[in-house]
Amino acid sequence: MLLGEAQRKIETYDIIPDIGELPEKKPKTKMELTNKRTxxxxxFINPDGSFTEEIYNQPIFYQDISDKKWKRIDNTLKKSPLAPDKFINTANEFKSIFAEESDISKLVSVQKQGYNFDMLLVGARKVKSVINNDQIIYPDILPQVDLSYVVTNDKIKESLILKAPTGQSQYSFELKIPANLSASLLANGNITISSQFGDLLWILEKPRMIDSNGIYSDNANFNIRKEGNRTFIDISLDTSYLNNPSRSYPVTIDPSLQSTLLIRDTFISNRYPQSSYSSSMYMHTGMTPSYGVTRSLIRFALPPLPSNSRITTATFQAYQTNTGVSNTTVDLYRLNSSWGDAVTWDTQPSAAATAESSLAPNTSNAFWVWYITKLTQDWYNGVQSNYGLMLKNRDESTAPWASFTTKENTASYVPKISITYEVDPIGLEDFWHRTEDGINPSNGNLILTEADFDVPGRGIPLTVERTYNSRNTVEKGVFGYGWSSNFDARLIYGVSGPVVYIDNDGTRHFFGESVDGGYIAQSGIYLNLSRQLDGTLSLLLQIKRQRLPLIIKDAFNRFQI
Incomplete structure (x- = not known):
């Protein structure tokens, strides 16, 4: 059992190793390899020569277009250097621009990937904003209504705050989008904003209502309305909820503008079996006063690891806040089916029958840490599809519930996976050293190569090439243990998650997941991987802007080009 996380300053340093991940000299302290950020x-490189990958459940870095370096996101709102009457977020892949003073003609603009759109609150009064770090509030922008925006790492959280009953059950925003963008209302109640090429840029999450006592309702809905060439988004609210005598004001209406799709965390409730909570700042486990029995779901986008990485330890941590927790065991399960942001109790994914890890530390305002080494190994080796994990109270009826911060919360307390691994250089990669006798001095691996025959032809030539790795004693190729050949090259993958490419000389290359979908190769691996409509994968070798197909076998032993 591991509880909490050591709080110490980590030295940041651009250090060799670069591509091959074999340090010439081990560091004295844990050092961040800033050029390995995603x-x-x-x-991080550790004093013993191993590495630790820290994976967050929200974007932490953005790539600066001026120098292509990954830098920490800063959501602090500051005066725009181009427009002194506007505020702008400091550093992220998207820009959110807010008017210092609201009126019917200006409020908020969003820019991403060269696209931009504006949103205006219909009937907005001219009021001066109040700035608090990453939040901007327009007080009394409507009678008895404040409007708040909070810029997070991957979304803009919008909240209409009804300070008292207003007698109004609908609020409207004008959406000003150019001709190269389109807005669509989905069956799940979300609104998507996409480019003319079909690229999904933003999601307006279905609104929900919550009062000051935490009583929740999802009886709030979007509608897209057209008036000539103008587009409006109407938010319709359930009057029975608003006018309930037990309702405790203020009531917050919370539709959020989200950009990232693959990373997600949420909870599900048996009291509200058809409600989703993907924009909540907390996720719960166990019997709660407001939601009944709850369970938490988390899915990470897993980045690429260096070639021939061997995972030794992996942990998952989440920050628990309920001060009343005691004698509560929270079990962690691997998930076996897919789920999305709109998941509910009725549509929850299937989980393994046996818990992966269990924890009962009885602490609050602290990180709880579960070991998930076997699960992480299975994700990266293609044994288990990455559907994420579930947190569940062992006693869901009487034990106190636990509450964990989600990616909607501050970046200091978001869920995180830490993977520690070693790199064992097996194969003929250019970034690994070997002597004239074919021995890698870092691990003593003897490498022998043979080309048995080569029959040219009009199309792809028929060749037989094989490589012997003395340390590769686990996998058996067509020529026996230790031998790899072009007939053994293959992809290993599941429905989702990392993909393993075992090449002709036995090197295992790990493709990770991009937070926006698709796959990422480790630096120095000039391969492009994409999933086809039929579920198979296409692997292309990139040489000087050319993409050449490779003949490989996939996990089902089918040859792919």
Whole structure:
């Protein structure tokens, strides 16, 4: 059992190793390899020569277009250098621009990937905003209504705050979008904003209502309305909820503008079996006063690991806040089917029958940490599709519930996976050293290669090439243990999650998941991987902007080009 996380300053340092991940000299302290960052992960080299990948359940970094370096996201709102009457978020892949003073003609603009659109609250009064770090509030923008925006790492949280009953059950925003963008209302109640090429840029999440006592209702809905060439988004609210004598004001109406799809966390409730809570700042397990029995679901986008990585330890951590928790055991399960942001109790994914890990620390305002080494190994080796994991109270009837912060909360307390691994250089990669005798001095692996024959032809030539790795004693190729050949090259993958490519010389290359979908190769691996409509994968070798097909076998032993 592991509880909490050591709070110490981590030294940041651009250090060799670069591509091959074999350090010439081990560091004295844990060091961050800043050139190995992705949007939601970073890499550390440890004093023993191993590496640790820290994977967050929200984007932590953005790529600066000026120098292509990954830098930490900063959501602080500051005065725009181009428009002194506007505020702008400091550093992220998208720009959110807010008017210092609201009126019917200006409020909020969003820019991403060269596209932009504006949103205006219909009937907005001219009021001066109040800035608090990453939040901007327009007080009394409508009678008895405040409007709040909070910029997070991957979304803009919009909240209409009804301070008292207003007698109004509908609020409207004008959506000003150019001709190269379109808005669509989905069956699940979300609104999508896409480019003319079909690229999904943003999701307006179905609104919900919650009062000051935490009593929740999802009886709030979007509608897209057209008036000539103008587009409006109407939010319709359930009057029986608003006018209930037991309702405790203020009531917050919370539709959020989200950009990231693959990363998600939420909880499900048996009291509201058809409600989803993907925009909640907390997720729960066990019997709660407001939601009945609850369970939490989390899915990470898993980044690429260096070639021939061997995972030794992996943990999952989440920040628990309920001060009344005691004698509560929370079990962690691997999930065996897919789910999305709109998941509910009635549509919850299937989970393994046996818990992967269990924890009962009885602490609050602290990280709870579960070991998930076997699950993580299975994700990266293609044994288990990455559907994420479930947290569930062992006693769902009488034990106190637990509450964990989600990716909607501050970045300091978001869920995280830490993977520690070693790199064992087996194969003929250019970034690994070997002597003239074919020995890799870092691990003593003896490498021998043979080309048995080569029959040219009009199309692809018929060749037989084989490689012997003395340390590769686990896998048996067509020529026996230790031998790999072009007939053994293959992809190993599940329905979702990382993909393993075992090449002709026995090297295992790990493709990770992009937070926006698709696959990412480790730096120095010039391969492009994409999933086809029929579920098979296409692997292309990229050489000087050319993409050449590779003949490989997939996990079902089918040859693919």
């Amino acid at each position: 949007r939601n992960s970073t890499r």
